[in-house]
Amino acid sequence: MRWSRTLIDTLKENPAEAEIVSHQLLMRGGFIRKVAAGIYDYLPLGRRVLLKLEAIVREEMDRAGALEVLLPILSPAELWQESGRWEKYGAELFRIRDRHDREFALGPTHEEVITDLVRKTVKSYRQLPVNLYQMHTKFRDEVRPRFGLMRCREFIMKDAYSFDRDEVGAEKSYQIMFETYQRIFKRCGLRFKAVEADSGAIGGSFSSEFMVLAETGEEGIATCPACSYAANTEKAQGALPDPSQAEAALKPRELVATPGKHTVEEVAAFLNVTPRQLAKTMLYDADGQVVAAIIRGDREINEVKLKNALNAVNLVLASPEQIKAATGAPVGFAGPFGLQGVTQVLMDDSLQGAVNLVTGGNQADMHAVNVTPGRDFTPTRVLDLRLTRAGDLCPRCGKPLDLERGIEVGHVFKLGLKYSEAMHAAFLDEAGQEKLCVMGCYGIGVSRIAAAAIEQNYDEFGIKWPLALAPYAVVLLPVAPKDPAAMAMAEDVYAELQAAGVDVLLDDREERAGVKFKDADLIGFPLRLTFGKSVAENLIELKHRSTGQVEMVPRSEVVAKIKALIQAGI
RNA sequence: CGGGGCGUAGCGCAGUUGGCUAGCGCACCUGCUUUGGGAGCAGGGGGUCGGAGGUUCAAAUCCUCUCGCCCCGACCA
Numbered sequence: 117m118r119w120s121r122t123l124i125d126t127l128k129e130n131p132a133e134a135e136i137v138s139h140q141l142l143m144r145g146g147f148i149r150k151v152a153a154g155i156y157d158y159l160p161l162g163r164r165v166l167l168k169l170e171a172i173v174r175e176e177m178d179r180a181g182a183l184e185v186l187l188p189i190l191s192p193a194e195l196w197q198e199s200g201r202w203e204k205y206g207a208e209l210f211r212i213r214d215r216h217d218r219e220f221a222l223g224p225t226h227e228e229v230i231t232d233l234v235r236k237t238v239k240s241y242r243q244l245p246v247n248l249y250q251m252h253t254k255f256r257d258e259v260r261p262r263f264g265l266m267r268c269r270e271f272i273m274k275d276a277y278s279f280d281r282d283e284v285g286a287e288k289s290y291q292i293m294f295e296t297y298q299r300i301f302k303r304c305g306l307r308f309k310a311v312e313a314d315s316g317a318i319g320g321s322f323s324s325e326f327m328v329l330a331e332t333g334e335e336g337i338a339t340c341p342a343c344s345y346a347a348n349t350e351k352a353q354g355a356l357p358d359p360s361q362a363e364a365a366l367k368p369r370e371l372v373a374t375p376g377k378h379t380v381e382e383v384a385a386f387l388n389v390t391p392r393q394l395a396k397t398m399l400y401d402a403d404g405q406v407v408a409a410i411i412r413g414d415r416e417i418n419e420v421k422l423k424n425a426l427n428a429v430n431l432v433l434a435s436p437e438q439i440k441a442a443t444g445a446p447v448g449f450a451g452p453f454g455l456q457g458v459t460q461v462l463m464d465d466s467l468q469g470a471v472n473l474v475t476g477g478n479q480a481d482m483h484a485v486n487v488t489p490g491r492d493f494t495p496t497r498v499l500d501l502r503l504t505r506a507g508d509l510c511p512r513c514g515k516p517l518d519l520e521r522g523i524e525v526g527h528v529f530k531l532g533l534k535y536s537e538a539m540h541a542a543f544l545d546e547a548g549q550e551k552l553c554v555m556g557c558y559g560i561g562v563s564r565i566a567a568a569a570i571e572q573n574y575d576e577f578g579i580k581w582p583l584a585l586a587p588y589a590v591v592l593l594p595v596a597p598k599d600p601a602a603m604a605m606a607e608d609v610y611a612e613l614q615a616a617g618v619d620v621l622l623d624d625r626e627e628r629a630g631v632k633f634k635d636a637d638l639i640g641f642p643l644r645l646t647f648g649k650s651v652a653e654n655l656i657e658l659k660h661r662s663t664g665q666v667e668m669v670p671r672s673e674v675v676a677k678i679k680a681l682i683q684a685g686i
Numbered sequence: 687c688g689g690g691g692c693g694u695a696g697c698g699c700a701g702u703u704g705g706c707u708a709g710c711g712c713a714c715c716u717g718c719u720u721u722g723g724g725a726g727c728a729g730g731g732g733g734u735c736g737g738a739g740g741u742u743c744a745a746a747u748c749c750u751c752u753c754g755c756c757c758c759g760a761c762c763a
Contacts, residue, residue, distance in 0.1 A: 128712060128724065129698050133756055153755065208762065225763070259687085259761050267762090313763095325763090334762095432760080527763055559763065577723095595722050630723040637723090648722055657722095 117588070119623045122160050126635050136332050138570035139264025141579050145639045147566075147587075154261025154269035161639065164587035164619075165566050166272065170251055172303050172584060173274050173560060180296040182247040182276055187229045189253060193219035195228040199538045204429055210255045210269075222255035227535050227557060230277045234553065235541040241281050244543060244553070245289055249276030251562060265567040266334070266523070272563040278556040279536075281545065286554035290530055293558045297326050297526050304565060305582025305685075307572060309522065311337050312347040323529040326560075327522025328568040337522045338504045342515035350420040353500055354508025354517050360392070360412065360470035367472050367486040375481045378448030380413040383483055387474060390414075395473045395487065397450040399434035399442055402426045405459045406438050409501055410452050412466040413474075418503040425462060425499060443478040451476035451484050452493040463495035464502050523568040524561070531555040573662070579640030580662045583686045588621040590678055591641040595629045595648040602647040605671065609645065609656070612675045618682060637661070642686055643678065645669075660686070 127144045134140040142148045147162035158166060174184065196202035196209070202221075210222035223229065230248060238244065254273045261269050278289035294310070301308045306328050313325040325348055327337055336349035347353070377383045384391045394413030399406055400422065407426060409417050423431040436447050442458050443450045452461060452475055467473070471488040478484075489495060502508075506519040535541065536553040545551050566585070573580040583589060590613060594606040606622060613620040621641065623632050629648075636644050646657040654671040658678075669677050 125696090125713095126724095127697060131697070132692085132699090135757075150755095206762090254763095256762085260757095260759095262756085273763090323763090524763075529763090557763095561763085593722095598721085628721055628723090628725065630721090630725080633723045635724085646722080 117621050119621060119625050122621075124161060124635070124639070125159070126638055134264060136263050136266070136571070137574055138266065138332075138567035141570055141574060141638070141640075142264055142567065145579060148265065154258060154267065156265065156268065156270075161587045162566070165581075165585055166563065168585050168587075169304065169562050169565055170272075170274075173251065173300055173562065176296050176300045176303070177249050177274070177276065180247070180292050182249045182278075185233075185248050185250050186252065187223070187226050187233070187250050189223050189255070190220045191223055191226075191229050193221065195232055195539075196221055199228050199231075199535055201228065206430075208256050208258065210257045223252075224254055224256045225273075225557075225559070226250070226275055227277065227531070227555075228539065231535045231539045231541045231555070234277075234279055235536075235539060238279065238541070238543055238553070241543055241545045241551075245278060245280040245285050247276055247278040247289060247293075249274060249558075263332075263334075263567070265563050268563065271561065274560040274562055276558040278558070279541070279553040280556075281543070281551060281554070283554055286530060286532075286556055290528060290556045293528050293556065294324060297528060297558070297560070300560065301326055301328075301525065303584055304569065305573075305584050306525075306565070306569060308525070309337065309339065309346050309520075311339075311522070312351050313527065323527060325522075325524050326526035326528075328525050328565075328572060329520060329522050330568065330571040331521055332571050333521035333523040335522050335524055337520045338506075338508070338517045339520055340510040340513060340515055340517055343510060343513040345510050345512045345517075347504075349504050349519070350418065352504035352508075352517070353511045354502075354504035355511060355514070356466055356502075357507055357509055357516065358392075360467060362469050362471050366488055366491065369484055369486050369488075369492050371477045371479070371482050371484055373481060374477075374483045377481075377483070383474065384413065387483070387485070389474060393472075393474055395452065395467055395470070395475045397452050397476055399439050399450055399458070400431055401434045401438060402428035402431050406434055406442050406457060407460045407462065408442075408450070408452060408455060408458050409462050409464070410467060410495065411464040411501060412470070415464065415466050415505075416503040417464070417501055421499075421501050422462065425497070425501065426460065443476070445476070445478050445480050445482075449476040449478060449480060449482060451478045451487065452489075452495075453484070453487065454478055460496040461493065462501060463489060463498045465498050465500055466502060468498060523564070523571060525565050525568050526558075526560045528558045529556060531557055574640075577634070578638035581640045581642055583642045583682065586619070586640065586642050588619045588641055589682055590618060590620045590643040590645060591636050591639075592620060592622045593629075593632050593636060593644055593646045594623070595632075595646060597624065597626050599651075602651040605651050605656070606645075606647045609647075609671075609674060613678060616675060616679055618678060643681065645674065645678075662686075 125146045130140045131143050134143050148156040212220050251274045280286040308328050310324050313323045338352035339346040377386045380391050391413035396411050398409045439447050442455050472486045475484050475487045507516050533552050541553045542550045570579050592606050594602045610622045642661050644659045655668045656674050658669050659666045
């Protein structure tokens with residue numbers, strides 16, 4: 117492609133709205149333009165990056181034996197009502213009505229639609245296993261779209277769904293996808309990690325997330341430096357490095373005045389104790405029921421764990437009114453004893469064995485001291501409700517865990533029978549017995565990968581695309597377009613590279629050299645060939661964007677050299 | 687949904703104690719010069735100040751409502 121004939125509009129300044137690097141560079145490089153919050157146009161450069169990604173994903177999915185389909189974006193409410201997600205998915209589901217007032221959803225994911233397809237199509241065990249996938253636009257009415265392509269309301273996702281005749285087959289399908297994902301992200305040139313994760317709204321028994329490691333990642337990952345354990349902090353079960361110890365003697369519970377002291381730090385300082393001698397009592401509204409979660413003062417509640425423990429759909433902190441009703445006190449003085457109308461009291465195991473704790477007093481400006489679980493209150497359950505943090509011990513090998521940040525680009529789930537049961541996706545086995553399909557689902561955030569790749573590969577001048585994702589592998593840069601010799605050589609090399617099947621862009625604009633260099637660095641082509649003064653000596657300058665390495669290549673060798681570099685993946 | 691901020695030319699911004707034909711930089715068009723890291727000079731096109739209503743002799747500027755965008759939180763594959 118010739119620069120003068122494509123549409124590349126670069127910006128010198130960052131758009132005010134772009135906060136993170138990938139968003140800024142995608143905008144400045146002319147890859148995307150915003151249409152509305154979380155909704156973008158993909159310009160020719162952006163589209164080419166997406167096509168590169170889609171080609172990699174498609175090749176690897178096909179290699180794994182998956183079959184590509186194309187499912188509708190619009191799906192009728194009835195399908196969602198059948199699975200129960202019309203209610204459970206909540207406000208994130210885009211819903212529309214047609215002229216006859218029939219309700220539809222804009223697909224955020226396609227379990228219902230695919231299960232419906234399979235139940236209409238698959239009748240025999242002979243047709244299983246089957247893994248169907250598509251790459252399509254997805255819609256989610258995000259509470260807060262942000263960070264450019266990172267969290268959009270409309271985005272491109274590859275979603276795949278496997279159907280097996282039994283658990284053993286489903287496990288195999290899952291493993292195949294897990295390995296396929298490793299191949300895909302490796303081919304994209306990304307540094308990533310597979311981690312254990314919470315299944316969230318999709319449901320199912322087990323899932324792994326594929327995280328691109330980057331400081332700007334929205335997800336926390338706990339990783340073990342000693343073994344292979346890695347988990348999303350929502351899911352991670354780090355063991356306490358410092359369990360609570362019982363003191364010798366139980367002391368009688370007393371109330372003490374703590375005027376105006378609400379937070380753990382304030383109360384601990386006021387009573388001259390350490391935060392870990394406190395027990396925080398957090399009141400939540402779980403689907404309308406008020407529940408209490410109790411945790412040691414130096415730790416935080418992990419609401420995902422709490423939500424799962426309660427099997428709740430919606431979990432939010434209780435309102436001041438609910439707290440007043442349950443404790444009789446304003447916010448900040450809740451304690452675990454004598455609670456009114458609280459259906460469950462869950463205690464984090466950080467308090468296992470602890471005695472003589474400081475808690476809220478259930479009266480304004482009062483705390484209780486010498487509170488002991490089992491004597492002063494009885495938890496409904498004792499379990500891990502903690503947010504894992506750095507230094508907690510690896511659940512597999514006991515070494516202290518590190519905390520990293522990542523961008524979720526893929527997620528593989530074992531779904532089990534959740535959808536096949538609700539929607540009756542069944543087949544007949546050899547014995548003529550009806551069985552339900554055992555399902556798995558596998559997502560890749562295709563458009564998000566583009567942003568993640570930039571978060572991992574950029575410098576002060578712009579993007580450094582991995583070769584596999586670059587819109588063009590090579591940019592040809594004649595320094596002086598009016599120098600006939602240089603221009604002629606660039607044209608020849610351009611034709612030869614094109615003939616060799618290389619993605620090449622010829623910067624034929626009548627711009628000064630500086631402008632061309634800046635644009636090339638900004639857009640991030642992995643290789644640059646500069647046709648300047650050395651053309652007279654039949655030499656072309658080759659520069660690697662990622663390393664900055666420069667070498668002079670004889671004209672006669674340049675095409676072979678570029679082909680070799682691309683072959684080698686650079 | 688709670689808190690904070692912002693909507694003035696394609697982009698980045700100034701102007702906002704009401705007062706002249708609404709301004710600057712970048713980008714864009716024309717010409718001349720320049721030509722290996724975002725050139726210089728000269729000339730030029732483009733906005734009615736997010737929208738609606740109101741106050742006033744006079745509104746980008748004040749008031750009311752409304753729409754949109756960004757950040758933090760809540761929330762979220």
